[in-house]
Amino acid sequence: MDSTIQSPRQGSNLLESAASSLLNLLGRLHDTPSHPDPAALKSNIIEEFKAFEARAQNLGVERESIFWGRYALCTAIDEAVLSTPWGNSSIWRDQSLLVTLHNEAWGGEKFFQLLQKLLQNPARNLDLLELMYICLAFGFQGRYRPLPDGHTQLQTLRDNLYRTLRNQRGEYERELSIHWQGAALKQNPLVQYVPLWVVLAVSGVVLLLIYFGFTMSLNTQSDPVYTQLHDIARNVQTVVERKPLPPAPSIPAPPVTEPPPPPKITLLSLLADEVAQNKVSLDESLSQALIQVEGDGLFASGSVKVKEEILPLLQRIAEALNQIEGRIVVVGHTDSVPIRSLRFPSNWHLSRARSKAVADILEKQLADPKRLESEGRGSAEPLVPNDSPINRARNRRVEITLLKQ
Structure with a gap:
């Protein structure tokens, strides 16, 4: 599907406003390569559907529109999840949102039947049609997915729907003021002596400056949105399990005739010196290991360039990771103090850039770079409250998680 989303709207769509968080989630699911707890994600989405219904009712949306809006969103989110690498092996395969909330399993067909029915009276069903258009714009294909020319048919349908919505809403007025009149002013002679290049430069x-101001204003409002999206589609935070040692056998073991196997290699043993020198903190279990490096030690304030003195430490970490198989995830975190710059409009952008900077250094040392991925989470996952300089320094960090095989 074409990723460009045209908006045929003019005015307020109450149904779309109530479903904004679910639509934001739908747009993100297609780019999710993995998820450690799909069941928890599904539970969070079901709760968000309840909140969507409550918001829509408070806004005065008709119950029938709420019902079919929920149906369309369930169908689109189900398809988005099942198209990911992890979706078909999750709870969604046997118990989708549509089955849970509507007791149906043929949404890919019924979505388009409903669309054709609503198009018989587009003026009455305008808000619901716009919601379904957004689902299509975010990549929903339904019954057209397996067809050889499904993409072409679906693009035609989507374009026709866009034209219908635009005709209903009408063209917006492009002039800020229709009847404006310019004031007749005498030309200042000084203008004749100002070179054109000066005017252009000013x-x-x-x-x-205007662009910079709008960017700062936009990203001031975007930080809370990043946090809300993170709460809805949150990857369940990696927790290092510490299991008790199994009880010693009550029956004496037979005499050992062979030398004992060599001890299993662990990151804790490979990085013992770095842990002892407080260069890193490390928690490890049988299934995973979490390495934390304080951000103030890695980067200068507001920078994404790793300090030269930290490069040997990252090289040691990469050498240790080379000796243990498993997926490696580098995650950047910031404190809650907003950053406002053209390069990093928000804390999320800064955390993403820092995690990638660390990942790029590790990648050069890893025997299999495909094991590595990186992401930023801004200030969404603080270790401690951001209520003091010391605590904020703890929250500025980069985490390297090894998911052992």
């Missing part, structure tokens, strides 16, 4: 500076 105009460029003004436009740059």
Whole structure:
């Protein structure tokens, strides 16, 4: 599907407003390569559907529109999940959202039957049609997915739906003021002596300042949205399990005739010196290991360039990771103090860039770079409350998680 989403709307769509968090989640699911707890994700989404219904009712949306809006969203989210690498092996395969909330399993067909029925009276069903258009724009294909020319048919249907919605909403007025009149002013003679390049340069500076101001304003409002999305589709935080040792056998073991096997290699043993010197903190279990490096030690304030003195430490970590198989996830975290710059409009952008910087260094040392992935989570997962400089320093960190095979 074409990833460009045109918006045929003019005015307020109450149904879309109530479903904004679910639509944001739908747009993100296609790019999710893995998820450690799909069951928890499904439970969170079901709770969000309840909140969606409550918001829509408070806004005065008709019950029938809420019902079919939920049906369309369930169908689209189910398809998005089942198209991911982890979806078909999860709880969704046998118990989708549509089965749970509507006791049906043929949404890919019924979605388009409903769409054709609503198009018979588009003026009355405008909000619901716009919601279904957004589902299509986010990649929902339904019954067209397996067809040889399904993409072409679906693109035609989506374009026709867009034109219908635009005709109903009408074109928006492009002029800020229709009846404006310019004031007749005498030209200042000084203008004749100002070179054109000066005018252009000043105009460029003004436009740059305006752009910078709008960017800062936009990202001031985007940080809470990142946090809300993280709460809805949160990857369940990796927790290192510490299991008790099994009880000693009550029957004496037979005499050992062969030398004991060599002890199993662990990150804790490979990085013992670094842990003892407080260069890193490390928790390890049989299934995974979590390495934490404080961000203040890795980067200068507001920077994504790893300090030169830290490179040997990252090389040691990479050498240790080379000796143990498993997937490696590098995650960047920040404190809650907002960052506002053209390069990093929000804390999420800064944390993403820092995790990638560390991952790029590790990648050069790893025998199998395909094991490695990186992501940023901004200030969404603090270790401690961000209520003091010391605590904020603890929350600025990079975590390297090894998921052992």
